[in-house]
Amino acid sequence: MKGSTSNWVLYALCVVIVLVLTVFPIVTFLNAILNHPEHLPQLWERSTLVALFNTLWVALSALVLSLAIAVPLAFCVTRTDIPFRNTLKKSFFFGYVLPPYLFAIAWITLAVPEVGLLNRTFGLSLNIYSLAGLIFVFTSAHLPIVFAACCQGMENFDPALEEAARVFGARPLRVFFKITLPCLAPTIASSALLFFLTVTAAFGVPAIIGIPARLPVLTTKIYTLAKLGGLDGTYQAFIVSLWLLLTALLSLAMNQVIRKKMGYRLVGGKVSRPSLIPLGMIRIPALVLTMGLAIILVALPLGSIVLSSFLKIAGVLKWSNLSWGNYAYLFQMAETQRSFINSVILAVSTGLFCAIAGFLLSYLRERSTLPGTEWLLRLASFPFAIPGTVLALAFIVSYGTGWGHQEIALLGSLSLVGMSYFAKDLALGVQTALPAMTQIDPTLDDAARVFGARPYQVLRWVLLPLMLPALFNAFFLTALPALSELTMSVLLAGPGTETVGTVLYQLQDYANPLASCALATILMILLGVVFLIYKLIGRMVASA
């Protein structure tokens, strides 16, 4: 009886969205591969296997390094009496707001052989264009993924579990290793897989650091083939991307296994905050160490970008070497302004699309009896798991070429870039909207129906206002990363549709690396301002 006309209209709309953004691109992509079996040997070609090996090796090393840093660090800032706990904790979260490639740009200014700021100022001989450099930059850029999960787990941990162990005679450190850490293992493992997935799918960092270092990974290999290899290259890129797809799907499958096998829930942790472990003698050394990490991983790279944006010659720290020249260079470049306009349009439309579509999908899932809504949600969320590079290729074959009709070929158009963002981020919209929808008592809808509201009126006057805070979160959660997206844009955008990400990459890659620092500085300020607005509005909504 809940299947009313308006619900059917929404249902049809959501089916179309899923067909356009998920089903058609993936089917077309797989079909393109099957129709060109002559390129299949590319899968085992030496250069492909090298890229695969590099990808896995770099991602695993970065993961191990990140865990080695994140677990003790999270413990320090959440569970001990270290001074400035919250400030320290927050300082490691910058990477959540900033695109990872900023860290690559930053470390180039710091540690390029000879002219890097660190090398020139302190006479070091660091070389960021190396395997170690790549691993280190990945670690600093994606550390927040595992760090946030560790912090959350340790903060919400039920102290009674630890207190019980204390009562039975275990010392604090022993409690940590024998009780706390094992209990948090599923949370940490899950975030580790997300980290692995993110690093294997990353394009910006390996493009900026890996290509000059002659360390091709899958994403950069695909990019080079697709951009420079002509038609054959495009098909070879499809084949190589199968490895990337496989890696992603395996990580996801492993995550499912972890959830099932280790799926005990830690409940009741919010009642009282866990007790803080006194560090005693090592309180100050711990503080120094933690602050040192914050400086090396966050303050130094970000500061270096800002500093370099004012330099005339890279790496030379003299008053006479400072100028606004890089900014002037940016302002006389037509692409700069255009890219900001494009990125803002893309970000706003992505935010709106994901919030609204997430709302409608979760409405259908929770409030209608129409068939297959569970599958609709799964399909809508699926592109999120697909590496951006693969997704972009799928959009190129499905919509980019126009199937022989040049007038409907979308490659290089803003709408194609936008569609890829929509597809990639819709899962975030759904993930944010669905829990909020399940929390709304269905009798609120029933009451409205009995008092004369049609289903669309219930949607408009009851559910929408109640969902607004969640939809607002969904908007920012998807719009913020869209502002600086690079991985898909670099394959899909063209002249006139540059995004901030692609212009930054061009500048860094060949045009003018110091100007890229100026653009990166502007981008950081923009992202910071948007993030602050988001937090401010969020606080206002919460207090209202």
Place this chain on the structure above:
Amino acid sequence: MNEVTLLNITKSFSVNTVVDNLSLKVAEGSFLSLLGPSGCGKTTVLRMVAGLEMPTSGEIRIGNDTVYHSGQNIYVPPEERKLGMVFQSYAIWPHMTVLENIMFPLRLQKRNKADRYEIALQTLKNVRLDHLKDRKPHQLSGGQQQRVALARALAASPRVILLDEPLSNLDANLRDEMCDEIIALRAKHPITMIYVTHDQREAFRLSDQIALMSQGKIEQMSSPEEIRTKPRTEFVKQFLKL
């Protein structure tokens, strides 16, 4: 004529029959309680009258309208049945103020703004809540929220008001007070009411008629005096502890 008639209503969920060939009639302006243990199907009956649940078969009439008829394939959605309802969880819309909660049904009825305000305020005065009209629901106590829910149902001037265990979330003292309130309101607004409860004290105090239900069937339907003095089945005796 705002009587409610149910004819041979059956409701099954797959193999499980919740309401079994049930017929009853509520006279215009009278107060019927559906009384019974939890799981006897009384709430399902109420939700079918509201249109929130679709019967498997049978016929439901409200006044002169057939709102459900399995044979003729008639199903009138809840919003077209011109009813009012009071829920166990109150179902006060949390994003609206008290006044807005009461005005919203009137707005759906396309009344003009001045009317909406006038009626809502008058009804709030009736339940002595006019001083709280600009509060948000979460700033009210449980008893106050339930009075808002009552006022909302009254203000909509529905043909029938359906009440689904409205007092079960209140403590004992408040429950007595609300019973008095409902009796007083009924004296002013003689609207047909169907009241679902598992509490026989409430049913006996409020009702013109009581339908005692068990396992989807009516064991006995009669006036409170009669049901107490002439219990027809063993189950009635046991349930009422006679």
